[in-house]
Amino acid sequence: MKKLLVLSTAAMLSLGTLSACGSDKNADAGGSEGxxxxxxxxxxxxxxxxxxxxxxxxxxxxxxxxxxxxxxxxxxxxxxxxxxxxxxxxxxxxxxxxxxxxxxxxxxxxxxxxxxxxxxxxxxxxxxxxxxxxxxxxxxxxxxxxxxSTVALFYNVKMLEEAGITPPKTLEEAWTWNEFYDAAKKLTNKEKGIYGVNWTLDYGEWIIYFTGPTVWSNGGSFIAEDGSKADGHVNGPKTVEALEYLQTFTKEGLVNLQPTPTEFEDGKAAMMLMGSWEWAKLKDYPDTEWGITYYPKSPTGEQVSPSxxxxxxxxxxxxxxxxxxxxxxxxxxxxxxxxxxxxxxxxxxxxxxxxxxxxxxxxxxxxxxxxxLKTAHPRPSTTSYPVLSTKYGQAVQNIFLGGDVQEELDKVAKEVDTDIERKQ
Amino acid sequence: MRHQTKQKIGKTVTTLAILLLGFLFIAPLLWMIVASLKPETLIFKDMGIAAFLPKDMTLDNYIQILFSDRANFFHYMWNSLFSVSMIVIFGLIVNSLCAYALVKLKFPGSDFILIVIIALYVVPFESMLIPLYIVVNNFGWINEYPALIVPFIASAFNIFLFRQFFMGIPKELEEAAMLDGANPWQTFWKVVVPNSKPVFATAAILTFVSHWSDFMWPLIVATDESIRTVQVGIQYLFTDNNIEYGQIMAALSLTTIPVILIFVFFQRYYVQGITSSGVKG
Amino acid sequence: MEKTITSVNVEKKSFTYETQKRWLGVVFSLPALVLLFTFLILPVVLAFVYSFMNYNMLNPDGKEFTGLDNYIRLFKDAVFLTALKNTLYFTALVVPIQSAVALGLALLVNKKVKAAGLGRIFFFSPVVTSMVVVAILWTFLYNVDSGLINNTLNFFGIENQPFLLSPDQAMNSIIFMSVWQAAGFQMMIFLAGLKEVPEELYEAAEMDGANVWQKFRNVTIPSISHVTGFVLIITTIQAFRLFIQPYVMTNGGPSDSTKTLVFMLYENGFQFRDVGYSSAIAVVFFIIVLAASLILKKVLKQ
Incomplete structure (x- = not known):
């Protein structure tokens, strides 16, 4: 027990010295003049x-x-x-x-x-x-x-070749929603446990970042241009339509809702919607041939990509x-x-x-x-962005699990508008 | 003879139960260690039983962590060990004394204080983060060791824990000490402490464990590289766009070692029935 | 004659002892009380004050008193009711299950067998294993298509369950995992309690021909009642504070089914930087949990 006492006294002393050192350091910081x-x-x-x-x-x-x-x-x-x-x-x-x-x-x-x-x-x-x-x-x-940064569609060259699918090579030929959906469907092989597409269901900023272009491409939006209102935007008909489209992928099992972190790299998914940084990671897998094509666009809208x-x-x-x-x-x-x-x-x-x-x-x-250079679209500019990003992310998770799109997005609009009001 | 066989069977059954159940509890730890020894591309390839079996073993992940030019792992480890040990050592003294005073040396208001202390345990740390930051900032402790240590020495949980166990110490023990002419300090030091080894060990282990894994607070008060703790220090591994899970598992395996060592060290204070032998003596 | 002298001596001694006791009581408790006041009570008081303010964390100079606005908003907030309901449900299930499991484990590793020391490390290991690893592994275990749990269920002829993906099952899945993860913590407290039970009591019971159950019922349970009470109260409080498991495993979803009060408090305070609203949640949370613990304390005493 004596040992403990000695130990604690020593500790007490060292603590004192340390905090003293700390204040010295601060004094130095302002040191050299000019x-x-x-x-x-x-x-x-x-x-x-x-x-x-x-x-x-x-x-x-x-x-x-x-x-x-x-x-x-x-x-x-x-x-x-x-x-x-x-x-x-x-x-x-x-x-x-x-x-x-x-x-x-x-x-x-x-x-x-x-x-x-x-x-x-x-x-x-x-x-x-x-x-x-x-x-x-x-x-x-x-x-x-x-x-x-941007998000594009990465693909496993061999798997697409085997399915007889030719991914677009130029911006003008970029896949429309239907073409992308057809490809995903063709590539999904439930017996072999292979999914058409992989997309990460991260809980942070990722969801609004990677789904954004689908919404914008369809003429939808998240918030009014001046950032004053979310109602009618994040839950507007064009936004709802875009998310209903994405929902078909999860509903029909073309996307794995609980993928391993390396599902695409391990050959268990044929395509992957991922950030531009994925290219650096694919270098760890030199035995497979990888390709990149454009973010799919709405059949009625313009080509958009996140940035x-x-x-x-x-x-x-x-x-x-x-x-x-x-x-x-x-x-x-x-x-x-x-x-x-x-x-x-x-x-x-x-x-x-x-x-x-x-x-x-x-x-x-x-x-x-x-x-x-040509299709980048920034995320919305609003003081209530943290609420928008978080609540929208949670809503999209629910949507992917089969939730009602309109209902989920209505909730987001309400939360965001409450926050905007609070800040005025 | 018969009694002995029965006892033997009993012991075998207990041992088997401990080992079988034990595996269910330690499996994640095993997986973590196995994964840390695998090359990155194999970790998630097969998540069945194969996930627990070593394959193509390599120390690469460990080398990357320990000798990274991005982070000084040893230094972070030392910072954590130092600050958490301080919390444990001072905490044991301060909290046990306070509990002893509240239970055995009743003074006016001591019952009320006890209720307040239990109530304080209710407060979730998440709600205090900002106000506490403001208090600590006023002391000028940002980026200094005291910010990691001093706020956590006194602990409502530990005072409550000690109090509960000190209550169980028989009065006769103290009275015997008193008759021998011991003052309350001596009674505490020579009677209460030696008879409460298991609870001191429990308090030490639980305090160490809970502060060892602290992340949010050290992140906010200790940005400076020189006092960064290991939990904060290894966060760079989670941040990169291309997460290397093998390195994460290696780092987490290394950070688990001190906790296991502390646990093993304090285990020996779990000895049976000192209280009763004390009464007899 | 001799006898009287002794008793006078004791009285005299005990008189000085009593005064010393009171005086030292204050001295002994002072360090802890000063620290608690500075680093716990003071922040709590600050949080209480903030709960009546509109306080954007990024703009501390712009904070202003808004009376009961935050509280009014809270009681109108549908998420609050959901979070309260989820928290109560979690607590009601976790406290009895986890305490029972912890006691069972403690009894097991209190046995005099060689494996007991190893068993303590095993059962305690989930407490020290990083939440990152725990989350990754349990997400795999709970995986709908290929998870080990579903594979086992299939073996018994039960079809795949959605677990974390279903609003009806997510909370139960978290409860199951939490018990597994935290039981080792309570086990250590029970173990310390069991170590304090005098062995003679068991020996005496054995002499009376008591069987294992009778020894447990008549010796163990009464001897560790003060520890059991402690474990129940702290487990209740810890259960109310549930946050990290849903935060990393389900992000409060699906459909807010695993959103808890502390989750909501964190989300509003940090992610949305709304210190006032977050503090109001904290105050209401504090009152609810305090009431629950006091009721529990009363019940346990009876």
Whole structure:
């Protein structure tokens, strides 16, 4: 027992020392004079090493003037990063530059935690339209990002050949809903346990992201253009029709509702609706030949694909706006955009960067390039986006399990409109 | 002779029951370890019995985790071990003393305090996250160890647990100590503590386990790489668009080891019937 | 004569002991009470205040008092009623089942056999296994087409069940899994209790010719009643706080059938950044659970 006592005294002492160290460190932070300190937050992930490199290069070039420090915040598989931002916002401890997923721009801008960056971005005309659109709230630019993303239809070349199906090679020939449905039906083989299509039923942001184009392509929408009302949009006839179409896939068992994480890669599904990053993963499976084709379009509507990736904004607590702009532009130079895009084979968000990547002009990556440059559509811009995304995601899950489409979407509209009202 | 055979059969039946039932409980842990030793492409290929059988064993996943340039696994592990051990050590002292005071050294208001403490256990942590963050931020503890430790030392659950067990300690024991001239502190230290080893062990294990898996709070208060805990530190594995399940399983296997060790360590304090021998002596 | 002197001595001693006791009682409990006040009571009071405010987490300067608005909204919210119903259902089933399973396991690993130590680790292991692994595996076990549970049911001639995909079965599936996962926790508390039962009591009962059941009924149960009461109360409170299992396994669905009060509280507070509404849910939750535990405490005393 004496041991325990000694141990705890030692512990008590060490605790004291540690907290003392902590305060010392804080004192140092303001240390060197004349140098502007900038902090950045980015979600921890594959991109972290590339960002680390870019920031240290920035610090070298601005030695004695600006010193930037980037912190990578774990994101978990849901909203841990956003929760962290919320906690920081509520206690005024936000960093100077803040990365955010595209649809959060409106939410953050409206709450006043990020500031407009109009006129701060160099060579703004080089950025692809969808990035600028995504970063704009009430006619002011709040955020830009170095990379884009999209969702396309990945397929197992051999399985499609065996079924006698030729997937479209050009944007003009992209499958319509019916063609996609027919292909999925033909490829499904219940005896062998093979599904026509695989799509992930993630609980986070994914659902609104991957189903969005089906809705937009049909002329539907999620919310009024100015973000003021969801009723009549998210539950409007065109949106309902789009989800009824997707529901036929789950109703008829063309999609597995409980797939393994590698169902498509293991040859248990013939096609997969997935983000552009899937291409990098398929490289782990070199024995199978993979292809990519366009996101299917509504028979009456236009070709649309989803877009949006993480973007950078300047927080309202950033004091030195010029230094922040300098750093923002440094991240988005053509060279750095190329460097960041290369990490996960992501489409770059600058067209001059795109022009340098010959691989993206060839099959199958040209499909992704076409979508980013020609058919990209950002997710809705509304201050109530978190409610919309969450409630819509839950509703779509119910719909896939056989729920009534109109009824489920009516509930979403009601929840979102309550939230909009609360914020006024 | 007959009695002995009967006992033997009884023991065999008990052992079999423990092992059979035990498998149902430990299966996920086994699966996790087996999966962590497989190449990525094999993990979900067959989810039947094959999922529990090693195939093409490799340590690649472990090497990736331990020597990653993305994360300093050893350092995160140390941070977790340090902060959780502090919670356990201080917690055992502070909470057991408080429970002892409330049960055995009744003072004015002690009954009321007990009710408040039980009521506090009701509060779900999720509802306190933001207010607690504001309090801790006022102390200037963000990104410092005390934020991970100090708020969790006093625990309503542990005080309640100790109280319940201290109630069961026979009065005669304390009276005997008192007659020997011991003061309340000595009574606590020499009579109550030695006679309550199982409950101290239980409190230690349960506290360690529940804080070892903490994720949300450490994430919010400890962004800085230098004090990041292991549960937060391995989150990068879940974030990538292309999740590598083998590495996840390897990391989770490694983080489970300390908990199992703590459990085994405290097990030896589960000894039978000290209370009664104490009475006799 | 001698006798009287001794008793006076004891009285004198006990008098100083009694004063010391009170004084030390305050000293001993002070560290815990100060910490509890700062890190538990203070935040709870703050949450209580927020429950009367319109408070967007991202805009703390814009928060304003709105009286009972949050509470009025809560009682009109259909999701709240569903969540309350789900939480009560879960608690009513989980508390007796899990406590019984935990006691059974504790009795098993309290036996003097070599495997007992191993058994404790086995039964406790789900408590320490990461929820990520548990969720992945149980989702496979519950899989409609190829899950192990459905395969077993097929073997007995029962057709495939939807489990997590059905609003009627999802909560029961979560209950089953929760019992499996958390019983080890309560088992450890029961085990500590069982260790405190004096062996002589069993020996005496054996002398009287008691069988296994009689020993359990007449020795074990009364001797650990204070532990049983504790386990029932904390299991009730923990059951009310159900959140993480539905959060990772069903996301509250399908059709809100596994949405619980704490799930709702988290969703509104963090995902929707509506601190005021979330705090109001917390306050109502607190009152409900406190009432339930006090009733339970009364019942147990009788």
């Amino acid at each position: 140098e502007t300190k900038l902090t950045l937050w980015y979600p921890e992930g594959d991109m972290s090493p590339a960002y680390k490199e870019i920031i240290s290069q920035f610090n070298q070039e601005h030695d004695g003037e600006i010193e930037a420090e980037i912190e990578f915040i774990p994101r978990g598989n849901k909203y841990a990063y956003e929760d962290k931002v919320s906690a920081a916002a509520t206690s005024n401890t936000l960093p100077d530059l803040l990365a955010m997923d595209g649809p959060n721009v409106a939410n953050y801008a409206d709450a006043g935690i990020i500031q407009p960056i109009d006129g701060m971005v160099k060579e703004q005309d080089q950025f692809v339209d969808s990035v600028i659109k995504q970063g704009t709230f009430q006619d002011k630019l709040y955020a830009v990002g170095p990379t884009e 949006g990736d993480w973007a950078w904004g300047v927080s309202t607590s950033a004091e030195d706006k010029e230094a922040a702009a300098e750093l923002l532009n440094f991240i988005h130079t053509k060279e750095n955009v190329l460097k960041l895009a290369a990490v996960e084979d992501k489409p770059p968000a600058r067209s001059d960067a795109f022009a340098e990547l010959a691989e993206w002009d060839k099959e199958p990556l040209n499909v992704l390039k076409d979508q980013v």
